Amino acid sequence: MMSWMHKKATNNNWATEEINFDHGNRKKTKVKLIFVATLLSSFLFIINAKAQRIKATAKLDSTNILIGDQVKFFLEIDHPKNVDIQFPLVPDTILSKIEVLERTPADSSETDNDNVLKQIQAYTITCFDSGSYRIPPFWFKINLNGQIDSIPSNGVTLNVYSMAIDTTRGPTDIKMPYDAPLTLKEVTPYILGVMLLGAIIFLLLYSIKRKKANKPLFTIPKKPKEPAHVVALRELDRIKNEKLWQKDKVKTYYSDVTDTLRRYIEERFNIPAMEQTSDETLESFKNSNNLLNEKLLGSISRLLKLADLVKFAKYNPLPDDHSLSLTDAYLFVNETKPAEVIKPEETTIKTIEKNDGEVSDKESKDA
Known part of the structure; x- marks a missing residue:
C-alpha cells in the first residue's frame, strides 16, 4: 500500500514539473516575439527615416574658447515637409558646467531639395571652468506618417581654456582701467x-x-514799396478803363486824376501836393530849379486848373478835354519818372546781341 502511494506521488510530481516547464517555455516565447517585433519595427522605422532623409546635427561655431567667452551652439534637422518635428528641450545648464545664456526660436529654411526642410535652433552658451566637455546628443521627436519616434543628433566637444599666467615676472602693480574714447x-x-x-x-x-x-x-518783413510811377500809371489805366465822364461822373473823374498826380508828386519830388492847392503846387515847381521844363509845367498847370474849375465852379468841360487831361497826366508821369539804371552785364549782353545782329545782316547781304 505504501509503495503504491509512493509511486502515485512520484507520478504527480512529474506531471507538475511538465506543466511548469510548458508554461515557462510559452512565457519565454512571448517575450522573444515582443522583442523581435520591437526590433523589426525600429528597423523598419530607421529604414523609412533614412529613405525620408531625416538627419539631426549638433555643432558649435567654435570648439575652443577661453573661460567666460560665449559661443553659439546649433541644433539642426533636415526632414521632409510632411514630417512633424519637435525640438529637444535643452536645459539651462548642460553637464552642470555649461550655462545656456540665450536661446532663439527655431528657424526654417529651404534646401536644394524642394521636399526637404531645414530647421535650426541656436543657443548662446558659456563656461566658467576650464576643461574638455562632451555635450551629449539631443533627441528630436518626429511624427512620421502617424508613427512617433525619436532621432538623435551627434555629440560635440567644447574645450574651455584658462588664461595663461606668466609666473616668471613676479607680482606687478594693478593697472588702472583705460578710459574709453568718447563717441559722437x-x-x-x-x-x-x-x-x-x-x-x-x-x-x-x-x-x-x-x-x-x-x-x-x-x-x-514789409513788402518792398513799388515805385511811384508804377503806382501812378496803374491808377491812370484804371481811370481810363472806367470812363467815368461817360457815366455823368465828371467831377469824380477829375478828382481821381488829380489825386493820382498829387500822390505821385509827393512820392517823386517830396512836395506835399495832397495838402497844397493847385497854385501852391505849381509855385513849388517854379521855385525848384530844373525839376520841370516849360512844356511839362504848362501841361500840369492846365490839368490842375481845369480840374479845379470842374470840382469847385461846376464847370462842364468839352468831351475832348477829358481825353486831353488824361493824356497830360500820362505825359507828366512818363516824362518825370526816374531813368532806369542799366547794369553793366545787361549793357554787355545787349552790345553782343547788337553786334551778332549786325554780323548776321552783313552775312545775309553778302549771300
Missing part, C-alpha cells in the same frame, strides 16, 4: 543741450532789448 553718440546730448541753452539765453536777451525799445518781439 555720447557727446551729442551735451552738444544739443548747450545749443538749446544758448538759444534760450539769446531769445531772452533779444526779447528784453526789443521790449526796452518798445518794439514787438517778431516783425513781419
Whole structure:
C-alpha cells in the first residue's frame, strides 16, 4: 500500500514539473516575439527615416574658447515637409558646467531639395571652468506618417581654456582701467543741450532789448514799396478803363486824376501836393530849379486848373478835354519818372546781341 502511494506521488510530481516547464517555455516565447517585433519595427522605422532623409546635427561655431567667452551652439534637422518635428528641450545648464545664456526660436529654411526642410535652433552658451566637455546628443521627436519616434543628433566637444599666467615676472602693480574714447553718440546730448541753452539765453536777451525799445518781439518783413510811377500809371489805366465822364461822373473823374498826380508828386519830388492847392503846387515847381521844363509845367498847370474849375465852379468841360487831361497826366508821369539804371552785364549782353545782329545782316547781304 505504501509503495503504491509512493509511486502515485512520484507520478504527480512529474506531471507538475511538465506543466511548469510548458508554461515557462510559452512565457519565454512571448517575450522573444515582443522583442523581435520591437526590433523589426525600429528597423523598419530607421529604414523609412533614412529613405525620408531625416538627419539631426549638433555643432558649435567654435570648439575652443577661453573661460567666460560665449559661443553659439546649433541644433539642426533636415526632414521632409510632411514630417512633424519637435525640438529637444535643452536645459539651462548642460553637464552642470555649461550655462545656456540665450536661446532663439527655431528657424526654417529651404534646401536644394524642394521636399526637404531645414530647421535650426541656436543657443548662446558659456563656461566658467576650464576643461574638455562632451555635450551629449539631443533627441528630436518626429511624427512620421502617424508613427512617433525619436532621432538623435551627434555629440560635440567644447574645450574651455584658462588664461595663461606668466609666473616668471613676479607680482606687478594693478593697472588702472583705460578710459574709453568718447563717441559722437555720447557727446551729442551735451552738444544739443548747450545749443538749446544758448538759444534760450539769446531769445531772452533779444526779447528784453526789443521790449526796452518798445518794439514787438517778431516783425513781419514789409513788402518792398513799388515805385511811384508804377503806382501812378496803374491808377491812370484804371481811370481810363472806367470812363467815368461817360457815366455823368465828371467831377469824380477829375478828382481821381488829380489825386493820382498829387500822390505821385509827393512820392517823386517830396512836395506835399495832397495838402497844397493847385497854385501852391505849381509855385513849388517854379521855385525848384530844373525839376520841370516849360512844356511839362504848362501841361500840369492846365490839368490842375481845369480840374479845379470842374470840382469847385461846376464847370462842364468839352468831351475832348477829358481825353486831353488824361493824356497830360500820362505825359507828366512818363516824362518825370526816374531813368532806369542799366547794369553793366545787361549793357554787355545787349552790345553782343547788337553786334551778332549786325554780323548776321552783313552775312545775309553778302549771300
